[in-house]
Amino acid sequence: MIYLLHIFILIGIYIILSVSLNLLAGYTGILSMAHAAFFGVGAYVVALLALNVHTPFILNIFLAIIAAGAFGAIVGIPSLRIKDDYFIIATFAFQIITFSVLNNLVSFTGGPMGLPGIPQPVIFGLKFDNHWSFLILTTILAVFTYFIANRIVSSPYGRILKAIREDEVFTQSLGKNVAAFKVKIFMVSAALASIAGVLYATYITYIDPTSFTVNESVFIISIVIIGGAGNLKGSVVGAIVLVMLPELLRFIGLPNSVAANIRQMLYGGLLVVFMLWRPRGFIGEYSFNRNNEK
Amino acid sequence: METLLNIQKCNKHFNGIVALDDFSCTVKKQEIVGLIGPNGAGKSTLFNVITGFINQDSGSIVFNKKDISKKPAYKINNLGISRTFQDLRLIRQMTVLENVLLSFSKQPGEHLENVFLRNKKVKEIETENRKKAVELLDFAGLNEKSYDLANDLSYGQQKLLSIVCCLASDPKLLLLDEPIAGINPAMIDEIIKIIKMLPEEGKSVIIIEHNMDAITEVCGRVIFMDAGQKISEGLPEEVRNDPKVIEAYLD
Structure with missing residues (x-):
């Protein structure tokens, strides 16, 4: 049962990540490789605040959202000046930089050792210290994110x-100020992604930089593409399918070490198959392989 | 009539190729001006310079007593200049109605904060715009296609829709880049009828077009351009018979 609840919580976290990326990639057509960085900003802000300043959870969420939004502006304003493939490379670079900073700023972020012992969320005396209560909190925040995006x-x-x-x-x-629209939605997307980071950090109670690598960004992009870009329900379906799929591998009796590697191959393979034969994903409205030159 | 648009000594070079060479012209209020000339004469470049998609190397453009030489494209549209494109741009994956709704300027619902606040005001304006959009589509005879994707319209209907989109923002000046090229005669009549009505609505128009009969029918004044320069200007008949124009076409 605990195992199932754990899977559901993860699905909730990935729904927040994929819905927020879908706003940017699926609806606005801006494919960002830096989504895991914003996920990480949320996680680290909440962890550092809770560990060092001992501010209440509700305040930490707000601060994480603001920090990620501001970071979104810092990344978005320069990189949105360039287009298409070059934009992808620019966000890729920011993703790598974020990882390096988290990994090397040992005195602040704990470096590769990470930050252990992050306190679990407490809201007005209500403690979210078991799987059931945490699932409820995750569901509330996932619904909130979906509502905003919708x-x-x-x-x-x-x-x-x-x-x-x-x-x-x-x-x-x-007469639409396209540049301003792009920067704003980039900030919104970053801010919403940080909510997932807050949940992740306080759920696992330990974070290190390896959770926020470019692989994670690619995984979130896979959810958006396979679920269906330009359709919020697609992101929910995508998150459920891609989080559940590797878990199914456990049940066909593969040893854990093999299953972990097959996971990566499975994601890569799925992405290729979808790009070739179903670029719109399960229920998407936009396909990235379409020739948009005009 | 008062001057609406005043272009003075505009120059534009692309890597040594001259697109605009000391080009000057004016457009008065409620006037339809035809812009003709061979391919590569700089007609579309002039449109791009006026609407802020290309910055000119030198020269000034004054619209409605405001200097718009250095303004970005979206601001120029908000000041009252709408345009169509030679390569026909529309949002093809949206319905006809949505294309028109998108084209209204200064919508309160376009501000991110209003997605959550001032819901009533946003809904009010959206309903109002919807009504106006239906009227415009009615007027253009596209009302039956309102819920079709723009992509599913015929080429002529798409051109008509792009003019309707221009009209949605209630501009003072419309720049139409080949509005009737490549479409069937019935649709040409339809579009010409609409263009001829615009001065009565207080609007001015500049049309780029190769169809001389249409130009003669709608334009009060014609400018002939070649190699970025104004070669001839006057009544359609005068320009047609100008020896300099005949020479330029024979070259």
Whole structure:
């Protein structure tokens, strides 16, 4: 039972990550490789605050969201000036830099040793110290993230995001400040991703830089693409499928050491298969392999 | 009539190729000006310079008493200049109605904070815009296609839709880049009818077009351009019979 609850909590965390990336990659057509970095910012901000300043959990969430949003602006403003493949490379670089900083700033982040003993969340005296209660907290925050994202994409604001994805020049000719729209949605996406980081850090109670590598970014991108870019429900489906799939491998009797390696191959293979034969994912509305040159 | 747009001594070079060479012209309020000339004369470059998609090397552009020479494209649209593109741009994966809704300027719902706040105001304006969009589509005869994807329209209907999108922001000046090239005669009549109505609505128009009959029919004044320069200007008939124009076409 505990094992199942653990899987559900992970699914909740990945739903937050994939929904927030979908706003950027699926709806606006900006494929960022730095999503794990924002996940990490949320986790480290909440861990450092809880361990060193002992501020309450609710305040920490807010501070993590603000920090990730600000970090999103720092990454987004320069890198959104360039386009397509070059943008992907720029965010890739920020992802690597974030990992290196977390890994080498030993006095602050604990370096490769990480930060152990992160206190579990307490909200108004309510302790979230077992799997059941944590699942409830995760569900609430995942629903909150989905609600915000859904509100954005179904508004006139979301209509412009989709227009930017389809034809930036045309959108600009209609009097929309495309650059500002891109930076803002980048910040929103980063801020929402940090919520997942907060949950992850306080759930596992230990974090180290290896949880926030470029592999993690690729995994989140896989969820968005396989679930379906440009459709929020797709991200939920994608998170459920991709988190559950490797767990199924355990049940067909593969030894753990083999299963771990097969996991990576499985993700890579799935991504290739989907890109070739179903670029829209399960229920997506946008495919990255489409020729958008116009 | 008062001057709406005043272009003075605009120059633009692309790696040594001259696109605009000391080009000057004015457009008055409620006037339709035709811009003609051979391919590569710099007509579309002029549109791109006016609308801020390309920065000119030198020269000034004053629109409605405001200097717009250095302004970005989106600001120029907000000041009241709308355009269509020669290579026909629309959001093809959206419905016809959504394309028009997207085109209204200064929507409160376009501000991120209003996605969560001022819900009532946003809904109010959105309903109002929807009504206006339906009226515009009615007027253009595209109302039956409202819920089709823009991509599913015929080429002529797409061109018509791109003009409707321009009109949605209620501009003072429309720049139409080949609005009737490559479409069937019935649709040409439809589009010409709409263009001819624009001055009465207080709008000015510049049209790039190769179809001389259409130009003669709608334009009060024609400018002939070649190699980035203004070669001839005047009534359509005058420009057509100008020896310099005939010479340029024969070259």
